[in-house]
Amino acid sequence: MQTIIRVMRPSPSHTTAEQELLLPDGLTPERLLDAYKTMCLSRALDIRIWTLNRQGKAAIAASAQGHEAAQVATVMATDPTRDRYLIYYRQLTATLMLGTTPTEMLMQFLAKDGEILSGARQFPLHGAHPRVDLFSFSNVVGTQLPQAVGVALADKMKGRDAVTISFFGDGAASQGDCHEAMNFAGIHKVPVVFLCENNRYAISVPLEQQMPVESIAARASSYGIAGIEVDGTDVVSAYEAVSTAVDRARSGSGATLVEMRVERLLPHTTDDDHTRYRSQEDIERMRDLDPLPITEMMLKRHGILDEATDAGFKEWARRLVDNATDEVENMPFPPVGEMYSGVLEEVSGGTSNG
Amino acid sequence: MQTIIRVMRPSPSHTTAEQELLLPDGLTPERLLDAYKTMCLSRALDIRIWTLNRQGKAAIAASAQGHEAAQVATVMATDPTRDRYLIYYRQLTATLMLGTTPTEMLMQFLAKDGEILSGARQFPLHGAHPRVDLFSFSNVVGTQLPQAVGVALADKMKGRDAVTISFFGDGAASQGDCHEAMNFAGIHKVPVVFLCENNRYAISVPLEQQMPVESIAARASSYGIAGIEVDGTDVVSAYEAVSTAVDRARSGSGATLVEMRVERLLPHTTDDDHTRYRSQEDIERMRDLDPLPITEMMLKRHGILDEATDAGFKEWARRLVDNATDEVENMPFPPVGEMYSGVLEEVSGGTSNG
Amino acid sequence: MAEMTLIEAVRETLRGEMRRDPDIFMMGEDIGPRGGVFLASEGFVEEFGAERVMNTPLAESSIIGIALGAAVNGMRPVAEIQFADFVWPAINQLVGEAARVRYGTNGGKIAPMTVRVPYGGGVRGGLYHSQSIEVLFAHTPGLQVIAPATPWDARGLLRSAIRSNDPTVFLEHKRTYRLVRGEAPDEEYTEPIGKADVKRAGKDISLIAYGLMLHYSLQAAEIVSQSDGIETEVVDLRTLRPIDSETILDSVSRTGRALIVQEDTGAVSVSSEVSAIIASEGFFDLDAPVMRVTPPEIPPMPFSPLQEAEYMPSPDKIAAAIRRLAEV
Amino acid sequence: MAEMTLIEAVRETLRGEMRRDPDIFMMGEDIGPRGGVFLASEGFVEEFGAERVMNTPLAESSIIGIALGAAVNGMRPVAEIQFADFVWPAINQLVGEAARVRYGTNGGKIAPMTVRVPYGGGVRGGLYHSQSIEVLFAHTPGLQVIAPATPWDARGLLRSAIRSNDPTVFLEHKRTYRLVRGEAPDEEYTEPIGKADVKRAGKDISLIAYGLMLHYSLQAAEIVSQSDGIETEVVDLRTLRPIDSETILDSVSRTGRALIVQEDTGAVSVSSEVSAIIASEGFFDLDAPVMRVTPPEIPPMPFSPLQEAEYMPSPDKIAAAIRRLAEV
Numbered sequence A, B: 001m002q003t004i005i006r007v008m009r010p011s012p013s014h015t016t017a018e019q020e021l022l023l024p025d026g027l028t029p030e031r032l033l034d035a036y037k038t039m040c041l042s043r044a045l046d047i048r049i050w051t052l053n054r055q056g057k058a059a060i061a062a063s064a065q066g067h068e069a070a071q072v073a074t075v076m077a078t079d080p081t082r083d084r085y086l087i088y089y090r091q092l093t094a095t096l097m098l099g100t101t102p103t104e105m106l107m108q109f110l111a112k113d114g115e116i117l118s119g120a121r122q123f124p125l126h127g128a129h130p131r132v133d134l135f136s137f138s139n140v141v142g143t144q145l146p147q148a149v150g151v152a153l154a155d156k157m158k159g160r161d162a163v164t165i166s167f168f169g170d171g172a173a174s175q176g177d178c179h180e181a182m183n184f185a186g187i188h189k190v191p192v193v194f195l196c197e198n199n200r201y202a203i204s205v206p207l208e209q210q211m212p213v214e215s216i217a218a219r220a221s222s223y224g225i226a227g228i229e230v231d232g233t234d235v236v237s238a239y240e241a242v243s244t245a246v247d248r249a250r251s252g253s254g255a256t257l258v259e260m261r262v263e264r265l266l267p268h269t270t271d272d273d274h275t276r277y278r279s280q281e282d283i284e285r286m287r288d289l290d291p292l293p294i295t296e297m298m299l300k301r302h303g304i305l306d307e308a309t310d311a312g313f314k315e316w317a318r319r320l321v322d323n324a325t326d327e328v329e330n331m332p333f334p335p336v337g338e339m340y341s342g343v344l345e346e347v348s349g350g351t352s353n354g
Numbered sequence C, D: 001m002a003e004m005t006l007i008e009a010v011r012e013t014l015r016g017e018m019r020r021d022p023d024i025f026m027m028g029e030d031i032g033p034r035g036g037v038f039l040a041s042e043g044f045v046e047e048f049g050a051e052r053v054m055n056t057p058l059a060e061s062s063i064i065g066i067a068l069g070a071a072v073n074g075m076r077p078v079a080e081i082q083f084a085d086f087v088w089p090a091i092n093q094l095v096g097e098a099a100r101v102r103y104g105t106n107g108g109k110i111a112p113m114t115v116r117v118p119y120g121g122g123v124r125g126g127l128y129h130s131q132s133i134e135v136l137f138a139h140t141p142g143l144q145v146i147a148p149a150t151p152w153d154a155r156g157l158l159r160s161a162i163r164s165n166d167p168t169v170f171l172e173h174k175r176t177y178r179l180v181r182g183e184a185p186d187e188e189y190t191e192p193i194g195k196a197d198v199k200r201a202g203k204d205i206s207l208i209a210y211g212l213m214l215h216y217s218l219q220a221a222e223i224v225s226q227s228d229g230i231e232t233e234v235v236d237l238r239t240l241r242p243i244d245s246e247t248i249l250d251s252v253s254r255t256g257r258a259l260i261v262q263e264d265t266g267a268v269s270v271s272s273e274v275s276a277i278i279a280s281e282g283f284f285d286l287d288a289p290v291m292r293v294t295p296p297e298i299p300p301m302p303f304s305p306l307q308e309a310e311y312m313p314s315p316d317k318i319a320a321a322i323r324r325l326a327e328v
């Protein structure tokens, strides 16, 4: 079974022609509007975090700007009440879309007491979420892929109806772990979706120095799994692609590799300066692929969004982020003493930290 | 560039029909005869080594039985005076074909003083050859693949006209190192041939538990390199396949993945018992794919080999192996003192083994 | 009481745990119909099925990474690395990831997984079938590392490892598999992780060892007892992380002399840590230098028989070291 | 004489060696136009070209495996692992393979390669951008491990590493990159691998350290000198494999007291080995227990600022330990 489905550009979001928008099953104008609202919030929060870093308040940040449509679409195509999400540092939008509050997000970046994912032991977006099964154990690129296969294998063994989404980047695709994970997933048909957000760069390394092929999705054929390549700036196509993958997983057909083509609109992290390695026109060109205006125009074109609502969303987002900033900036850091516990299970007879 | 060339069965060696044998460039009846002669020697030596293990004289042995045609063909398609060979434990025949004597081979298995590859520090077929650039650093499956890419990269950087052959098995194809090596080779078009001897088993793990796909060669498309699948029991087809790969490497077209379909006629090693995991009919069926009778019949059918010559080869092989056995059995083990040297370069001011 | 070899103790413990808890499953290369290359799972696939006794592809990083994923999602995987020498590709998932899951998620996720690793030399294994690989694991916070020497301890400690809620590396010395026989009853008993065990009492010298070396050390203790009347107390470390300082220091406080015997090379190793513990916390009890018997600083270990024998610490070499230390 | 930061010393040394020997090439993630994430190769791709300053795919195992292959075929690769925390996927090729090439081929092949590894904490790096990873390398026969603390030593030892014919792990502490300035002349000089260096003379206590801790220890030595008149001799280990026992023991023979300061967690570590060396070969010179200052046994190290500060040994904590040891 090696279907390669390709959703090619130009896709609905990009065509300016007044054509009718055919929404795939499960996608309603209301859901699209809600997704766009989260995209606005994510963008506002993202910009704020970058500022907090420049003010010396946030040690490090990776931006999701450019990836927003791909991430809201992915979450919409899954069921947060039963599915599982192995993210990496760039899933700010997905984490918001899964119900994390701006305050909870900022607490990660400012490493404040009570931070929900890791107690501020780890970088932002690392640790485990208390309300949804979203987690990221480490910054080591690619390690989540075999882990996601193991998570999905456990669900398959236990007959639980859960799908595991494993986010990764184009750079992570080069790791041996990526090969080993997809090979095993193909053999045992585990219910996992390998969700690649291909933004053409791994820090400064461009795609052509990362791999000698055009399509990551096409590698699915090496593992007997399905591969889908989709425009990740097009929320509708992206939703359709992930839904197909999730349906395959739920129906026992096994794994799917979904490649979302997106752009990384900002440098790799706040420590990076992409003018060192990206040409001016490359930087210019990518601005046309900003999913926010693309989605905004698409929704307006199809009468789902009007000016007033749009302005309302952006105002709402700004206020939410402002309030969260004030709130979090005044929070204390975690007490020093807490760092000593939780290395191993505290067993009767006292803890053994090894 | 993603040609998938397939040389399908039935191939010349298997057809009984009296058709003319078209020899590819560089392959003469004389070379075929010489290759067959080495196959006979390899088989005789292989059987003897197994016996020496059963007598408690050889600690461990992996057999090349079933792989002989693939290995003589591979060596014939390369140039030992300039090419390089990263082998693993199963390349007994290739090592012989490259001019190693039966005495030198047996010294490896009996760990005798003066053993040429590692001074008997390592298992048989591990270490580095003093006369040809053939080496194998470890028993760790798959590690030779990135190493081979590095060897070939050095030749490319230095503009040396050498091709590197990296032997590996179907099990090794699952290692992350295999993915990383082929990906890099594809990006930088290094002059390497990934030579997979697919015998359908990794110790006891059958191909269908090793990978979810039929063809290892087809994975070449994930790396922008050429892939060739060939019947490894057919010396002519195998030669043609490797020649194509070597020509590509020499002409600067980069890497090729050659998959040779062979059978492992004996258990994995002398420590193994394949009746634990192979069915009787599987064991029966594989006997039809013994490359020795296949090659013998093919050569006779085409008038290249006659009964007398054949008998002569086998008699010659038996005598060679008998003499080598007597010679090596009487050799001493390496002196104990030698084990302490050569961890680091002995620099002026005395060695530092620390 | 049941007398069995160490490999039998491992197999019977695995069988019993698999029967007890359906969340336990095993994964590794050749553990299915082949029963594992050391037959630790012989007959298991027939009893428990191919899903709970899972043959994996030849890819150690994914063996541990997948086991980790299953562990954080409610299973209790027991992964087998076929030979210790092949654990290196899995270091990233084991040391980089599994060890830090509980801490890095602030307890949000845990990794109850056991990684069985046959290790050690004296088996004509050459450079790549003889290695001792405990150092990095014994150094890593978040891991538990066990190295039993007897069937009894193998059984009691493997039970504890599998039932523990933290990632545990379980080191089985290949040479001891069939060499060592002893009592290991079927009864439900466990041995505590993190506790050393005095395997021989003595008043003159404290000898600390683990794995195969524990047995060579006991033989050496007998030799010097007969020949020189030196009474050696032999402490079996059993757990390499955490190390049981208490038992070590208690013994040294009574003997005033410490000798550590180790098969792995000595520089920056478990034997270094035991020395360091004694030199800091037991210093005023010491009447002599803290000595070690370890192999030469060369890659373990040559394939040729005489050189392999020269590499390995032996009862005689250990006995000689005991005599030297007794005379200081 | 040229004053420069440690990162400048590394960069200028690399530049000089690349100019001197065309067989040297560099490979790693983002070392090309980006100049490396720490700018160790800033401007290099412009001078030496993309082939000798090679951006690699995001795959550490192949970075080392390919470097090894090139090294045994006549090149002198200098590979960069972007952060020490990401060296784990490469352990198999580095510890399993490269370290054993010379020995396992009986000298038939050699691996003249240098692996540069930025490591260490105190940089708000959290659990995965702060690790110290020296233990396994310092344990492995066939490797050389260098950890310079000053621009002078970085320059002299990096030259020695690149010119050595054996695989060498070169550890650069990230915190020292811009914190530490010092003389590091352009003249051709090398520092010997395997030799420690006394950075401060003193009669009362021998303090052994390396990397960032060397600087904190020197500060602590000044503090206690002023406050208590305790004169601490500070030994900079510089090389972690092989460890220079001679210099350590000579110092201890004069002071009778030893304190080892280390940023990495203590159990089974370089500090354990230094203690063991002193406890066995320097025992009769000792007037007090061999003490260590190391962090708590938790995964290095928390991201939140107060906890990170608590984790790291500081000049004040070291000074306190010196005072305690002086009183014993």
Ligand SMILES: Cc1ncc(C[n+]2csc(CCOP(=O)(O)OP(=O)(O)O)c2C)c(N)n1
Residues within 6 Å of the ligand: A090, A139, A140, A141, A142, A168, A169, A170, A171, A172, A173, A197, A199, A201, A202, A203, A264, A268, D029, D058, D060, D082, D086, D089
């Ligand atoms: C194993 C490993 N090597 C190197 C790094 C340093 N690093 C962090 S992110 C990154 C690039 C990742 O690129 P990609 O997978 O495409 O994800 P993106 O940041 O583009 O979303 C690198 C090299 C790392 N974190 N882990």
Ligand SMILES: Cc1ncc(C[n+]2csc(CCOP(=O)(O)OP(=O)(O)O)c2C)c(N)n1
Residues within 6 Å of the ligand: B090, B139, B140, B141, B142, B168, B169, B170, B171, B172, B173, B197, B199, B201, B202, B203, B264, B268, C029, C058, C060, C082, C086, C089
């Ligand atoms: C990394 C690693 N894991 C496990 C082993 C144990 N082992 C030795 S050979 C082998 C099977 C190799 O199968 P394959 O690659 O198909 O080669 P073949 O023996 O069939 O020629 C295994 C699992 C090893 N040597 N290295």
Ligand SMILES: [Mg+2]
Residues within 6 Å of the ligand: A169, A170, A171, A197, A198, A199, A200, A201, A202, A203
């Ligand atoms: Mg990317």
Ligand SMILES: [Mg+2]
Residues within 6 Å of the ligand: B169, B170, B171, B197, B198, B199, B200, B201, B202, B203
């Ligand atoms: Mg095979």
